[in-house]
Amino acid sequence: MANEEVVRDVSKQNDSRSTSTSLLAGAIAGLIVDVTLFPLDTLKTRLQSQYGFWRSGGFYGVYKGVGTIAVGSAPCAAVFFASYNYIKDVQYEKMPELLFPVGHMLCASVSEVAACVIKVPLEIVKQRRQAIEGAGHPFRIIGNTLKREGFLGMYRGFGTTVIRDIPFSAIQFPIWEALKTQWRESSQREISPWEVSLCGAIAGGIAGAATTPLDVAKTRIMLAEQSANTKTPSFVTVLIDIYKTSGMKGLFAGFIPRIVWIFLGGGIFFGIYEKAARIIDDVNNNKNTKLNTY
Template sequence: MQSYGKALSHIIDGAIAGTAVDTILFPLDTIKTRLQSNAGFFKSGGFKKIYSGIGAAFVGSAPTAAIFFITYEFCKRNLIYHNYIVLNYMMSAAVAESVSCIIRVPIEVIKQRRQAFFSLSNDKIIRDILLKEGLLGFYRGLLPTILREIPFSFVQYPLWEYFKKSQKFKITSEYNFVDAYTKGALAGGVAAALTTPLDVIKTKIILAKVKYLFYMYKRILFYNQKDNSQISIIKICKDINLNKGFKGYFAGLIPRIMWISIGGAIFLGTYEITSKNFEKYFKNY
C-alpha cells in the first residue's frame, strides 16, 4: 500500500476508534471527573446527567484520534530509533500525544466543565471562557495534560506493541476480536493505574475557579504568592497533600482503570481490527 493509502487508512481507523470509545464510555468518564473535582462527587452532580458534555466529546473524538494515529504511525516508521524498538514506540507515542493535544485540550476543558457543572450549557461555558479567560482559557491544563499523556503513552503503546507481537498473549491461533480487545485492555489498564496522580492534577486545574487567566505557562508551574486567584501544579499538589493526603492523588482510580481498560480494548482493539481491513481496501492507493 502506498503512503497516501496508508495515511487515509490511519485517519479513518483512528476516527472510528476514537468516536467509539468516547461514546460508549462517557458515563465512566463523567463519574471519574466528578470524583476528582474540588466540590466533590455529589455536589458536582453524582450520578445525575452523566451524559453532560457528550456533545463536545463527540465533536472532538474523531479528529483527535485521527491526528494521533497518523502521527504515531508516521513517527514509528521514520524515527531514527529502529535499533531500540521500545524507545521508538515511546517517542512516537509522545510526539503523537503532544500533537493531538492541540484539539484534545479545548474539547476536554468544555467537556469536563459540563460534567462537573452540568447545569451550564456548552454555549454558556464557551462564552464564560472567552469573557473571563480569553483564548488561553481553552488551553487551561495543556501542560498538565501533556505531562500526563506522555508518561501514559510511554507505558501503554510499548505494552500494546509487545502484546501484539507476543505469542503469550495470543488467545487463539487465528487473529480475532477477543485477542485484539484483550491486548488493548491490558495496556490501557496498566498505564491508567500508574498515571492517575497526573490525571487528578490535570482535572483540578481545569475545574478550578479563577478570576483571570491571562498568564504565561511558566505561571502554571510557579505559583504567584501575590495573586491568590492564580493556579499552579505546585499549589494543586499542596492542596491535595493538606486536604486529602497521599490517597488524594488516586481519586477516581477505579473508574479510571475501568474506563481506560475498557477504553483501551475498544480504542486500540478497534484500531487494530479496522486497520487490518482498511489496509486491504486502500492497498492500491
C-alpha cells in the same frame, strides 16, 4: 526459523499503516469508545472534582457533555494515530530492533502533544459540563471562558494534560507493542483484532493506574474558573495541595472508574482500530487489484 520471519514480516506489515488508514480507523475507534464509556468518564471527573462528587452532580446526568466529546474524539484519535504510525514507520527503517520500545515511547509522546492541541479545549468544555452545576450550553461555556480568562483560558491545563498524557502513552504503547510481539511469537501467527484488543486493555490499565494522580491534578485545574488576571496553578502545586488536604486517597480519587474506563476503553479502542484498519486496507487493496486488471 523461516516461520518466525514470515510472522515478523506480516506483523510489521499490519503494524505499519498508511496515513489515510490511520486517520480513518483512529477516528472510528475514538468516537465509538468515547461515547460508549462516557458515563464512566463523568463519574471519574466528579469524584476528582474539588466541589465534591454529589455537588458536582453525583449519578445524575452522566451523559452531560457527551456532545462535545462526540465532536472532538474522532479528530483527536485520528491526529494521534496518523502521527504515531507515521513516526513509527520512519523509525522502523532507521532504528535497530533493540531500541523499538524507546522509539514507541518517543512517537507516542510526540503524537500526544499533537492531539492535545485539539483535545484540551474540548476537555475544558466537557469537564465543566460534567461537574459544574449550571455551566450551561457548550457555546456558553466557551463564551464565559473567553470573557473571563481570554483565549488561553481554553487551554487551561494544557501543560498538565501533556504532562499526564505523555507518561501515560509512554507506558501504554511500548507495553501494547511488546504484548503484541510476544503473542505473535508464542503463537507463531498473526494475532486477531480481539487479541490486539486485550493487549491494549492490559497496557491501558497499567498506564492508567500509574498516572491517576496526574489526571486528578489536570481535572482540578480545568474545573477551576478563574479571572484572566489569576495565574493558573502548576500541577505540582495542585498535587501538593491535594495531598495536604486529602492524602493519598485524594491523589487517587476516581481510581476505580478511571481504571475500569481505561481498561475497557483500551480494549474497545485498540480492537476497533485494528479491525477498522484491516477492513480499510482490504478495501484499498481490492480497489488497486481491480484497477490493475484493467
